[in-house]
Amino acid sequence: MLQVQFYSLLRLLLKQEKLELPAVAEETVEQLLSRVQQQIATPFLQKLIDCDGQLHAGTIILINRQNIHHLDGLQSRVLDGDVIAFFPPGAGG
Amino acid sequence: MAFHPRYARQLLQWGEEKQQRIESGVVLVAGLGGLGALVGQLLARAGVGKLYLLDDGYVDWPDLNRQLLYAEEDVGSSKLMLACDRLFRINSTTEIVPLSGRLDESFRPPDDATLVADCLDNYRSRFLLERAISKKNYLVHAGVQGEEGQVLTLQKGASQTLAAIFSGVQQPAGEIPVTGSAAAVVAGLMSNELLAVLGGEPKLLNRCLVISLSDFHISFLDV
Numbered sequence: 001m002l003q004v005q006f007y008s009l010l011r012l013l014l015k016q017e018k019l020e021l022p023a024v025a026e027e028t029v030e031q032l033l034s035r036v037q038q039q040i041a042t043p044f045l046q047k048l049i050d051c052d053g054q055l056h057a058g059t060i061i062l063i064n065r066q067n068i069h070h071l072d073g074l075q076s077r078v079l080d081g082d083v084i085a086f087f088p089p090g091a092g093g
Numbered sequence: 094m095a096f097h098p099r100y101a102r103q104l105l106q107w108g109e110e111k112q113q114r115i116e117s118g119v120v121l122v123a124g125l126g127g128l129g130a131l132v133g134q135l136l137a138r139a140g141v142g143k144l145y146l147l148d149d150g151y152v153d154w155p156d157l158n159r160q161l162l163y164a165e166e167d168v169g170s171s172k173l174m175l176a177c178d179r180l181f182r183i184n185s186t187t188e189i190v191p192l193s194g195r196l197d198e199s200f201r202p203p204d205d206a207t208l209v210a211d212c213l214d215n216y217r218s219r220f221l222l223e224r225a226i227s228k229k230n231y232l233v234h235a236g237v238q239g240e241e242g243q244v245l246t247l248q249k250g251a252s253q254t255l256a257a258i259f260s261g262v263q264q265p266a267g268e269i270p271v272t273g274s275a276a277a278v279v280a281g282l283m284s285n286e287l288l289a290v291l292g293g294e295p296k297l298l299n300r301c302l303v304i305s306l307s308d309f310h311i312s313f314l315d316v
Contacts (some may be wrong), residue, residue, distance in 0.1 A: 011305070012307055017312065057260065060258070061115055065253070089259060092214050
């Protein structure tokens, strides 16, 4: 299984903190996001990815604590047992 | 050991050993805005031995909803100078040291500041600050936006860097919305963690506390 976690404004938007999905072989973060979108009534993909398929700069995505910018970005693979977190951090101080 | 009566109530909570650690603690508070103005105050009230303060800004009207050290008559004045004066008047036994100048590539924290409070308001400055910290020293980061915020402790050299965790995040364009209560809650939680680090027991090491005032929700994100 994959554990998908939403934090802060994303959690509020989706009215959901966690989601468990069965792992799919060779799946990327981008494909996982499409699958998550099918499970959740609230449209949210446009909040994360722009029309060019690029990740918006307001949210970090961590796979097992590691930012996908240090992996293969949205093409990073997710494996059975992975924890994938979506977090838009507060920027001000 | 005899402690000043100003600490009587907190001694009942955390005891003499932690109070001693706090009184021998040295903290750099970077940023004296919504977070730093309260964090500096709470650390001084707790009896931290020495506080270095860093901010090159001036008080403006939009600051007054959340920057609890400042008042109307302070608009236009240096936050650094005001904070030094106010914190000294709150606790004259805490050594208050102003660090003037900008936080840029040449910035180096004082050697004895083994704990750094990132109360800054933008990622660029945060990453510059983090880079300047010496190995093994602790960084307590906090950020606030709207009614949401986060607090996270990292140890330089042992933890992931803040720059790695927040890689790809850009500063939002324009003014960031912040409420006074959200800034105060996040600053209070951050101060609690700073005092926990000084006491030798960080609670949020590699563990980001994520706070939503919008629905009174708290969660943890391991990093």
